[in-house]
Amino acid sequence: MIIKAIVRQIVAAVLILQVTAACVRNPYEVNVSSIDCDLSVRNLAGEIFETAPPDLSARAETLKEEYGRALTTYSTVIGLGDPSDEKWESAFILFATDLRNLALWDDVKRVWPDLTNLEEGLEDAFRHYLYYFPGKVVPDVIACISVFNNSIIIDDSLLMISLDRYLGSDSKYYPSLGIFDYQSRKMTPEYALSDCIYAWGATEWDHREMNYGTKNLLNTMLHEAKLLYFTKRMIPDIQDTVLFGFTGRQLEFCRENEGPVWEYLISRDMLFSTDGFLIRKFTGEAPFTSYFTEESPGRAVVWTGFRIIERYMRNNPSVTLADMMSMTDCQAILSGAKYNPE
Numbered sequence: 001m002i003i004k005a006i007v008r009q010i011v012a013a014v015l016i017l018q019v020t021a022a023c024v025r026n027p028y029e030v031n032v033s034s035i036d037c038d039l040s041v042r043n044l045a046g047e048i049f050e051t052a053p054p055d056l057s058a059r060a061e062t063l064k065e066e067y068g069r070a071l072t073t074y075s076t077v078i079g080l081g082d083p084s085d086e087k088w089e090s091a092f093i094l095f096a097t098d099l100r101n102l103a104l105w106d107d108v109k110r111v112w113p114d115l116t117n118l119e120e121g122l123e124d125a126f127r128h129y130l131y132y133f134p135g136k137v138v139p140d141v142i143a144c145i146s147v148f149n150n151s152i153i154i155d156d157s158l159l160m161i162s163l164d165r166y167l168g169s170d171s172k173y174y175p176s177l178g179i180f181d182y183q184s185r186k187m188t189p190e191y192a193l194s195d196c197i198y199a200w201g202a203t204e205w206d207h208r209e210m211n212y213g214t215k216n217l218l219n220t221m222l223h224e225a226k227l228l229y230f231t232k233r234m235i236p237d238i239q240d241t242v243l244f245g246f247t248g249r250q251l252e253f254c255r256e257n258e259g260p261v262w263e264y265l266i267s268r269d270m271l272f273s274t275d276g277f278l279i280r281k282f283t284g285e286a287p288f289t290s291y292f293t294e295e296s297p298g299r300a301v302v303w304t305g306f307r308i309i310e311r312y313m314r315n316n317p318s319v320t321l322a323d324m325m326s327m328t329d330c331q332a333i334l335s336g337a338k339y340n341p342e
Contacts (some may be wrong), residue, residue, distance in 0.1 A: 021309040028236035030125045037138060039123040041115045042067075044074065045145045045163060048096050049105040053084060056093045070142055071153045077146055083148065087305055101147065102175075108145060108163045111189065115143055118161070125234040129200075132321045137199065148177055150252040152186075152199040159196060166192045182287040182298070186245050194231055194242055195324050201230040203323050217301070218271040220283050225305030226325060229313075244306075250297035254304075258341040261292065261304055312337035 004267060006119065061123075063071055064083050071083050080091045086238040095101060126138045138157040146153070148160035153160035159230045166189050167173065205227070212219040232243055240251055254261070265271055270278065281290055286298030298305075312333050313319060 028232060030128070030236075032124070032131045035130050037127040037130055039119065039122055039126055039138060039141060040118045041116060041122065041141045041161075042141055044070075044081055044160075045105065045143055047110065047146075047310050048340075051096065053093075053097050056096050057089060059090050059094050065159060067142070068241070069155075070140060070158050070160070071151060073158060073268045074142075074144055074146075074160060077149055077153055084145045089115060090113070101145070101293060104145060104147070107167060107171075107173075109168050112143075112163050117194055118143075118189075122196060123234070125193065126238070127196050128234045141196075145315065148173065152195055154199055154203045159200060161192060161196055163192075180287070183285065185247075189336070190242055191245075194235060194238055197234045198227055198231045201227045201234075201325075205230075210328055212330065214274055215276075215279065216266075216272045216274050217279050217282055219328075219336070220279050221301045221305040222308065222330045224283055224299070225309045226303065228306050230321070230325060231308045244297070244299075244303055246297045250300075251296065251303075253293075253295050253297065254300055257292075257296075261300060262341050264291070265301065265304075290299045306336060308337045309340045 033053070044063075047059070047063065057151060062081075075081060075083055075088065075092075078095065080095060081088050083092075114224045114276075115319055122141055129136060131140065137152075139157045142158070142160045143163055144153075144160050145164045148162075150162055151165040152283075153162070164173070167186050168189055169181075169184045169186075171184065171187070174187065179187070205223075207220075207223050210223065211225065228243060232238055235243075241248055244251065246254070270282075273279070281300055282301045288294045289296045289298055290298045292300060309324065313324060316336055
């Protein structure tokens with residue numbers, strides 16, 4: 001009888017654990033199979049640089065019809081002016097026949113022989129986007145060459161990705177452009193998808209329009225953390241090193257020093273600092289965070305902010321992703337997270 005009672009207790013305990021585990025659902029895993037999202041990536045770069053020089057004048061006219069406002073945005077970024085201007089066609093032909101641009105296009109084709117993986121990744125990401133934000137607009141996605149001007153170009157329902165900004169960390173172009181190693185390390189094809197989604201989120205929830213109140217370290221790091229949290233919700237299987245832009249060792253630093261980093265911010269009363277220099281030092285791109293050791297990554301506190309966001313969402317399961325992205329009371333987020341790492 002005693003043995004049977006013990007067995008029943010063990011079985012009950014196992015069932016409780018199973019039920020508890022089932023209740024703690026992974027927030028990143030959702031079923032989007034029923035979400036309709038037919039996304040394709042149009043290759044504007046290919047259409048320009050694969051056109052024979054004698055055909056460029058006629059091609060310029062068809063591109064105006066096919067790409068419309070997107071061509072205007074692109075032309076503005078690369079300095080060709082407005083396509084409606086009578087001088088635009090000449091500038092366009094010079095751009096399309098410039099030997100340096102043609103050589104760059106050859107290098108782009110070697111790194112990006114096709115856009116299938118990017119297209120599939122974006123389609124899945126925007127399927128998640130529609131799952132969380134039904135009725136939202138899925139952008140027209142266009143691949144281009146901006147001659148290193150911009151990585152991602154966004155304008156209303158347009159998302160353009162500049163492939164020449166993702167040629168690999170060892171690209172011969174980047175050192176001469178003043179791009180540092182810690183920056184070029186993230187200029188590889190594997191970062192293209194997450195950069196697109198992060199940039200889309202940063203446009204949808206622009207920090208300047210969010211009404212956080214006076215800019216301080218807390219609302220800056222939490223805003224950046226929310227954008228990364230949004231990115232991970234859109235790309236659930238993204239590697240943390242890619243999501244945060246950290247090396248494996250830098251990510252390890254954050255995990256091993258989660259408590260000390262938080263203690264550093266609290267003990268020095270930095271969270272509510274409005275010092276622009278201090279905010280940039282903590283949240284701006286850098287090889288490391290100068291307030292910590294050289295083993296730390298730049299933006300280490302954004303990783304801390306991400307942990308706070310995750311903790312808040314776990315503690316408040318009724319809060320949706322849309323709710324979180326629109327929240328502006330950062331003290332309420334901090335309180336609701338009950339964040340207290342050891």
